[in-house]
Amino acid sequence: xxxxxxxxxxxxxxxxxxxxxxxxxxxxxxxxxxxxxxxxxxxxxxxxxxxxxxxxxxxxxxxxxxxxxxxxxxxxxxxxxxxxxxxxxxxxxxxxxxxxxxxxxxxxxxxxxxxxxxxxxxxxxxxxxxxxxxxxxxxxxxxxxxxxxxxxxxxxxxxxxxxxxxxxxxxxxxxxxxxxxxxxxxxxxxxxxxxxxxxxxxxxxxxxxxxxxxxxxxxxxxxxxxxxxxxxxxxxxxxxxxxxxxxx
Amino acid sequence: xxxxxxxxxxxxxxxxxxxxxxxxxxxxxxxxxxxxxxxxxxxxxxxxxxxxxxxxxxxxxxxxxxxxxxxxxxxxxxxxxxxxxxxxxxxxxxxxxxxxxxxxxxxxxxxxxxxxxxxxxxxxxxxxxxxxxxxxxxxxxxxxxxxxxxxxxxxxxxxxxxxxxxxxxxxxxxxxxxxxxxxxxxxxxxxxxxxxxxxxxxxxxxxxxxxxxxxxxxxxxxxxxxxxxxxxxxxxxxxxxxxxxxxxxxxxxxxxxxxxxxxxxxxxxxxxxxxxxxxxxxxxxxxxxxxxxxxxxxxxxxxxxxxxxxxxxxxxxxxxxxxxx
Numbered sequence: 202x203x204x205x206x207x208x209x210x211x212x213x214x215x216x217x218x219x220x221x222x223x224x225x226x227x228x229x230x231x232x233x234x235x236x237x238x239x240x241x242x243x244x245x246x247x248x249x250x251x252x253x254x255x256x257x258x259x260x261x262x263x264x265x266x267x268x269x270x271x272x273x274x275x276x277x278x279x280x281x282x283x284x285x286x287x288x289x290x291x292x293x294x295x296x297x298x299x300x301x302x303x304x305x306x307x308x309x310x311x312x313x314x315x316x317x318x319x320x321x322x323x324x325x326x327x328x329x330x331x332x333x334x335x336x337x338x339x340x341x342x343x344x345x346x347x348x349x350x351x352x353x354x355x356x357x358x359x360x361x362x363x364x365x366x367x368x369x370x371x372x373x374x375x376x377x378x379x380x381x382x383x384x385x386x387x388x389x390x391x392x393x394x395x396x397x398x399x400x401x402x403x404x405x406x407x408x409x410x411x412x413x414x415x416x417x418x419x420x421x422x423x424x425x426x427x428x429x430x431x432x433x434x435x436x437x438x439x440x441x442x443x444x445x446x447x448x449x
Numbered sequence: 450x451x452x453x454x455x456x457x458x459x460x461x462x463x464x465x466x467x468x469x470x471x472x473x474x475x476x477x478x479x480x481x482x483x484x485x486x487x488x489x490x491x492x493x494x495x496x497x498x499x500x501x502x503x504x505x506x507x508x509x510x511x512x513x514x515x516x517x518x519x520x521x522x523x524x525x526x527x528x529x530x531x532x533x534x535x536x537x538x539x540x541x542x543x544x545x546x547x548x549x550x551x552x553x554x555x556x557x558x559x560x561x562x563x564x565x566x567x568x569x570x571x572x573x574x575x576x577x578x579x580x581x582x583x584x585x586x587x588x589x590x591x592x593x594x595x596x597x598x599x600x601x602x603x604x605x606x607x608x609x610x611x612x613x614x615x616x617x618x619x620x621x622x623x624x625x626x627x628x629x630x631x632x633x634x635x636x637x638x639x640x641x642x643x644x645x646x647x648x649x650x651x652x653x654x655x656x657x658x659x660x661x662x663x664x665x666x667x668x669x670x671x672x673x674x675x676x677x678x679x680x681x682x683x684x685x686x687x688x689x690x691x692x693x694x695x696x697x698x699x700x701x702x703x704x705x706x707x708x709x710x711x712x713x714x715x716x717x718x719x720x721x722x723x724x725x726x727x728x729x730x731x732x733x734x735x736x737x738x739x740x741x742x743x744x745x746x747x748x749x750x751x752x753x754x755x756x757x758x759x760x761x762x763x764x765x766x767x768x769x770x771x772x773x774x
Contacts, residue, residue, distance in 0.1 A: 285645070298631060301628075302635045303647065306648045307647045310647075314627075357646060357647055
């Protein structure tokens with residue numbers, strides 16, 4: 202049963218189609234990767250699904266109910282959370298306060314401060330930031346801020362989590378830890394949609410991959426099939442004239 | 450609330466109650482009428498500053514239009530008293546009228562991004578002042594007079610004002626320590642990021658604006674009842690809105706006690722210096738603002754905090770009591 206159904210989603214910025222008739226289903230409890238060259242529409246896709254931008258056309262359904270154009274705050278309460286490629290921590294708040302906001306206003310809607318701090322601490326432990334809890338968010342390194350972004354999204358207790366390039370700027374070890382975390386989150390029952398430029402990371406962690414190019418869906422399938430898909434290779438590397446000549 | 454962990458934590462908890470008790474007991478020591486009047490004015494203006502601070506300081510939505518709520522509070526209280534109600538019922542009406550007015554400003558403008566809210570607050574102040582100048586049932590530009598059928602009792606006015614400022618401090622403290630306060634701080638820093646965590650910036654701003662307006666309306670009512678005479682060019686003046694904003698900015702924006710400190714300074718400057726040296730007070734405000742904007746955006750409270758940190762004794766203590774790392 203699909204948790205999210207996207208139907209002919211289209212988004213124009215002026216005359217440019219950032220997304221054109223993109224359709225796909227996200228099955229429950231899977232990690233679904235989205236890849237594509239720069240400007241393929243991956244971030245726009247996330248922004249349209251999570252209500253940051255209103256789509257020009259098409260429909261998004263969560264559990265069979267229409268959520269097209271619903272604002273982000275309402276979607277978080279329905280269990281859809283996202284992270285941003287460019288992190289946006291509340292720098293004048295402590296690390297734990299950053300996460301507390303998500304616990305209070307996320308799907309669980311915890312009211313008591315002490316309970317919220319406990320939940321926030323758990324989320325920080327998941328990304329190994331619990332030792333930085335009392336620090337100001339501005340004191341974190343970029344890699345730590347990326348993890349804080351993930352902790353905040355997790356703290357909203359999402360059913361569907363949209364992650365936009367959470368490994369950019371992380372070290373190899375940090376990336377591996379993040380991939381382990383994604384597996385654990387999925388085992389906890391959360392479905393993940395994942396955009397990443399790091400091909401190794403995304404091929405290793407995803408159950409399915411969708412390839413976007415110029416705002417359109419190019420291919421869809423298991424990671425190993427995508428790696429061998431001729432149209433995908435063409436989109437990334439250009440037409441293989443050299444190979445065809447050799448064969449002739 | 451959590452139990453304070455060090456000396457400054459205990460001081461923070463105890464000092465407000467000591468201050469409150471001192472203000473309640475002060476009349477027993479037989480102060481002059483002028484002291485009571487000055488404290489009354491300080492309490493009234495501090496209440497408005499605390500109100501403004503909720504939306505302008507904590508939430509980061511700067512308003513130049515709080516004179517509207519102050520003036521509406523004044524007129525509403527006066528009208529309630531005119532029709533035979535007690536002034537205290539009038540203050541409730543004042544709060545309600547100001548809250549309704551806050552929605553008129555907030556509903557259309559909080560949906561928009563950019564400076565629309567700020568601009569709207571300026572426009573609404575001017576519009577309301579012009580309307581009130583021409584509204585005949587309230588006497589138009591020549592003002593409105595309140596008559597009470599009992600002798601003037603400065604202490605009753607004093608205690609009413611102290612109650613109002615205590616309410617404003619209490620409301621500010623509760624909000625600052627609540628999950629709502631946390632959401633407001635998040636909105637101030639990045640409202641899109643806050644929305645991504647489930648906070649609704651639109652409704653949050655509407656409600657905090659209404660609470661801020663309500664407090665300011667009550668202050669307006671208390672002010673008007675003691676003044677007994679007021680006119681639109683006074684209570685609805687643009688400069689009144691600036692004064693309300695000045696107190697939290699000077700004292701310490703976004704904090705609970707900053708506006709209180711700012712209110713004390715404001716009344717001292719207005720009452721003592723502007724009487725002896727006309728227009729000199731504007732120079733003082735200007736200088737204070739320049740110093741604060743350049744050196745210490747957290748106001749005088751931030752400056753005090755920084756000075757205290759200079760004492761090594763204090764520093765060692767906070768390091769011991771503070772969190773590791």
